[in-house]
Amino acid sequence: MKDDGINRREFLKGAVAGGAVATTTAVGLAPQVAEAQQKPAAAPANPGYSYLNLEEAAFVEAMVDHMIPADQYSPKGTDLGINIFIDRALAGGWGKGDRLYMQGPWKVGHPNQGYQLPLKPADLYRAGIAATNAYCKKTYSKSFDQLPAAQKQEVLTGLQGGKINFEGGLPARTFFGTMYQTVMEGMFSDPIYGGNRNKAGWRMIGFPGVVAVHAQNIEKFRDKKYVVEPLSISDLS
Amino acid sequence: MATRLKEVDAVIVGLGWTGGIMAAELTKAGMKVVALERGADRGTTDDYTVPNIRDELRYVHRHDLMQNTARDTITVRNNPSQEALPMRRLGSFLPGDGVGGSGVHWSGVTWRWTDQEFNVRTMYEERYGKKFIPEDMTIQDWGISYAELEPYYEKFEYTAAVSGKAGNLKGVIQPGGNPFEAPRARDYALPPLKTIHASQMFNDAAIKQGYHPFPIPCANASQAYTNPDGQKFGACQYCGFCQRFGCEANAKGSPHVAVIPVARRSPNFELRTHAWVTRVMKDPSGKRVTGVQYTNLLNGEEYEQPANMVLLTAYAINNVHLMLLSGIGEPYDPVSQKGVIGKNYCYQTGVNANLFFDGKNFNPFMAAGGSRFAMDDFNTNWDFDRGPHGFVGGFTLSAGFNTSLPIGNRPVPSGTPPWGTGWKAALVKNYQQFMNINSSGSVMANRYNCFDLDPTYKNAFGQPLMRMTFDYKANEQKMGTLAAKLVNDLAKSMNPTSFNPARARESWTVVPYQSTHNTGGTIMGVNPKVSAVNKYLQNWDYHNLFVIGANVFPHNNSYNPTGPVGALAYWTADAIINKYQKNPGALVSA
Numbered sequence: 168m169k170d171d172g173i174n175r176r177e178f179l180k181g182a183v184a185g186g187a188v189a190t191t192t193a194v195g196l197a198p199q200v201a202e203a204q205q206k207p208a209a210a211p212a213n214p215g216y217s218y219l220n221l222e223e224a225a226f227v228e229a230m231v232d233h234m235i236p237a238d239q240y241s242p243k244g245t246d247l248g249i250n251i252f253i254d255r256a257l258a259g260g261w262g263k264g265d266r267l268y269m270q271g272p273w274k275v276g277h278p279n280q281g282y283q284l285p286l287k288p289a290d291l292y293r294a295g296i297a298a299t300n301a302y303c304k305k306t307y308s309k310s311f312d313q314l315p316a317a318q319k320q321e322v323l324t325g326l327q328g329g330k331i332n333f334e335g336g337l338p339a340r341t342f343f344g345t346m347y348q349t350v351m352e353g354m355f356s357d358p359i360y361g362g363n364r365n366k367a368g369w370r371m372i373g374f375p376g377v378v379a380v381h382a383q384n385i386e387k388f389r390d391k392k393y394v395v396e397p398l399s400i401s402d403l404s
Numbered sequence: 405m406a407t408r409l410k411e412v413d414a415v416i417v418g419l420g421w422t423g424g425i426m427a428a429e430l431t432k433a434g435m436k437v438v439a440l441e442r443g444a445d446r447g448t449t450d451d452y453t454v455p456n457i458r459d460e461l462r463y464v465h466r467h468d469l470m471q472n473t474a475r476d477t478i479t480v481r482n483n484p485s486q487e488a489l490p491m492r493r494l495g496s497f498l499p500g501d502g503v504g505g506s507g508v509h510w511s512g513v514t515w516r517w518t519d520q521e522f523n524v525r526t527m528y529e530e531r532y533g534k535k536f537i538p539e540d541m542t543i544q545d546w547g548i549s550y551a552e553l554e555p556y557y558e559k560f561e562y563t564a565a566v567s568g569k570a571g572n573l574k575g576v577i578q579p580g581g582n583p584f585e586a587p588r589a590r591d592y593a594l595p596p597l598k599t600i601h602a603s604q605m606f607n608d609a610a611i612k613q614g615y616h617p618f619p620i621p622c623a624n625a626s627q628a629y630t631n632p633d634g635q636k637f638g639a640c641q642y643c644g645f646c647q648r649f650g651c652e653a654n655a656k657g658s659p660h661v662a663v664i665p666v667a668r669r670s671p672n673f674e675l676r677t678h679a680w681v682t683r684v685m686k687d688p689s690g691k692r693v694t695g696v697q698y699t700n701l702l703n704g705e706e707y708e709q710p711a712n713m714v715l716l717t718a719y720a721i722n723n724v725h726l727m728l729l730s731g732i733g734e735p736y737d738p739v740s741q742k743g744v745i746g747k748n749y750c751y752q753t754g755v756n757a758n759l760f761f762d763g764k765n766f767n768p769f770m771a772a773g774g775s776r777f778a779m780d781d782f783n784t785n786w787d788f789d790r791g792p793h794g795f796v797g798g799f800t801l802s803a804g805f806n807t808s809l810p811i812g813n814r815p816v817p818s819g820t821p822p823w824g825t826g827w828k829a830a831l832v833k834n835y836q837q838f839m840n841i842n843s844s845g846s847v848m849a850n851r852y853n854c855f856d857l858d859p860t861y862k863n864a865f866g867q868p869l870m871r872m873t874f875d876y877k878a879n880e881q882k883m884g885t886l887a888a889k890l891v892n893d894l895a896k897s898m899n900p901t902s903f904n905p906a907r908a909r910e911s912w913t914v915v916p917y918q919s920t921h922n923t924g925g926t927i928m929g930v931n932p933k934v935s936a937v938n939k940y941l942q943n944w945d946y947h948n949l950f951v952i953g954a955n956v957f958p959h960n961n962s963y964n965p966t967g968p969v970g971a972l973a974y975w976t977a978d979a980i981i982n983k984y985q986k987n988p989g990a991l992v993s994a
Contacts, residue, residue, distance in 0.1 A: 233824075240828040240832055261466055266472050266474050266493060267473065268473045268474055268493070272860065277481075278913065280481065281492065347822070351814065355460070355809075356459075356811060357460070357461065368810070372831060373835065374809075380641045382639065384767075385642055390601050390764060391767075392765050392836070393767050399455075400455040403455035404455060404456075
């Protein structure tokens with residue numbers, strides 16, 4: 168959305184308020200909407216969010232488009248549906264900690280003891296986005312989604328490498344680790360979960376998907392490229 | 405108040421490989437058997453079919469077939485001075501849940517452990533002297549020999565459809581097999597799987613270095629097969645979705661294919677799923693157990709299942725947990741080194757190098773669970789002199805692919821950016837040009853590596869979690885250093901375009917995944933002072949209690965444990981049917 172010079176979060180907030188921004192923006196969007204409606208077969212660009220609020224959605228969209236930019240290898244993160252994958256993952260059983268032991272007492276522990284936060288993944292994501300945006304506002308006077316690419320890169324690198332410490336005690340690297348894992352899951356999981364749209368993640372690397380009867384192929388494709396149209400669960404359902 | 409049910413001949417706790425083998429064998433012998441399984445009844449037709457089984461997110465990353473740590477887990481720490489904290493989600497190892505247990509999602513690698521393990525203390529002391537073994541290394545002989553187990557290894561291999569190439573048939577070395585294996589009476593049930601390109605390259609490079617590589621023996625049927633009990637297997641399709649998945653072709657040797665249906669056909673067998681056993685009941689005499697108490701997870705009701713014999717056949721860790729929760733035997737104390745229950749917990753170590761070859765096409769998605777080659781030159785090869793290296797044990801080197809799926813396997817050379825166009829460029833280039841060389845190493849028992857009950861954390865039934873205290877010691881670090889050097893030397897000899905070198909592990913961490921090969925805690929041995937069970941896996945105190953699984957291993961080898969787990973289950977079944985039933989009592993005098 169930022170490609171159009173439009174901030175969707177501001178647009179939606181404005182729309183609720185009925186402000187001038189909304190009017191202008193709606194006019195600006197109209198031709199694209201009309202075009203999209205002419206292609207009913209295509210997946211909707213944004214099917215809507217189940218868990219993320221406006222600020223979180225703007226963060227996740229900006230984050231996945233920065234990590235997975237449009238280039239010769241794949242469409243950008245939001246066009247792959249990685250934002251939708253993340254939203255659904257957080258809204259579902261995993262996000263709600265369905266297999267997480269959640270009894271206290273809670274201790275920081277040693278890194279060898281693994282995840283010890285009293286937060287389910289959805290809570291961790293929510294707190295992490297808020298803390299990252301607070302850091303961005305303090306450092307750059309803008310939320311993450313409003314930053315230019317170089318500063319987004321600085322922030323994500325800082326989270327990953329432990330150079331950014333959040334105020335309030337949330338461990339930034341733990342948040343980043345979960346976020347990064349979900350981006351990779353959204354890129355390469357079966358499209359049934361909302362990401363890897365049109366199997367573009369699989370196509371990018373040449374992974375053939377779910378049909379895998381290779382007994383005859385071991386010799387036939389020994390040290391040879393195996394190129395097929397990948398198949399997903401829904402293709403066979 | 406628990407409802408008391410009708411007594412049966414034997415109650416089985418956990419229906420995976422060991423429970424399935426015991427159920428099949430004991431019902432064949434005419435015994436009335438009830439199996440209690442925590443999880444659900446799952447099977448190929450409804451649960452492991454295409455396309456839904458081919459779901460990496462669900463089965464690999466969301467642990468769909470695994471135990472749910474929200475309900476019961478363990479606490480972990482590296483040493484007794486630390487406070488143990490809960491393993492809040494699975495990571496380092498993945499015990500299974502439901503009918504078939506971990507035998508549904510394993511890869512099928514099936515080794516024969518030899519006298520080098522069973523006589524570990526004797527052999528090292530004789531060759532290197534008593535001082536070679538560090539004082540805190542609590543290794544001991546197992547009280548069983550390879551010769552005793554050999555027919556039972558064969559029985560397990562033929563039941564589970566193990567494909568492989570014999571290396572030593574009745575003492576005659578066979579070309580293409582493992583020359584360091586112990587002599588076997590018969591070849592494997594099936595010929596080896598097809599050799600994938602990465603394994604072939606490893607094989608050729610290893611031979612060039614003077615090593616002795618061979619195809620890994622694996623319970624993936626290389627051809628359609630019918631086992632001695634009449635159970636039918638399909639041929640492996642090299643689908644690339646093996647480890648963590650159930651097999652839609654019934655080509656993987658899994659309990660729900662190989663043994664459980666045999667029991668289920670018998671009128672002597674009853675399976676109750678969603679039955680969570682909370683303790684073993686004891687007779688006040690202290691000589692016999694009387695059955696087990698369990699909760700029906702479908703309604704929360706408690707039951708007592710009286711039985712003439714109790715067989716603990718859950719995952720290794722859970723067997724030890726049940727022993728501690730039931731107050732059977734003296735809990736082990738690492739300070740005084742008194743007691744036995746919880747003693748000698750062991751894990752495995754390992755190293756891994758990633759190799760990248762410009763222009764190669766490895767097709768990592770075309771592989772069986774056992775599409776790997778290995779070598780035992782630094783493992784079961786007793787001519788390999790440990791003296792100069794100063795460690796006890798050994799390690800395998802191996803290569804090939806097993807379940808190399810794209811969420812979890814994103815091979816890029818070190819220094820690649822973690823996201824963005826640069827990352828994609830590197831991944832696109834390398835995804836099909838990548839292979840690895842691994843080493844899996846043994847872990848010798850140490851007095852401080854053990855289990856006990858956690859003083860703080862509880863499971864969903866209000867019972868204490870099991871506490872695991874474990875770390876790698878100097879022995880494993882020395883071994884890892886040598887393994888890393890040898891892996892890297894071999895990798896370099898293959899002239900990869902680039903490679904990410906192997907490094908020795910220093911300390912054990914609960915993430916990421918390493919191996920589901922946890923051993924010890926109720927170890928077997930020659931007398932009750934040093935072990936929980938005798939050579940027939942019979943408890944020394946309660947003669948009608950048998951504890952079956954890798955929990956009886958006094959130390960851990962570099963090999964996957966299921967071969968001896970299966971063989972010991974058949975050995976124990978034989979002892980129960982042909983010795984114990986005729987004359988109930990201690991099978992070995994203490």
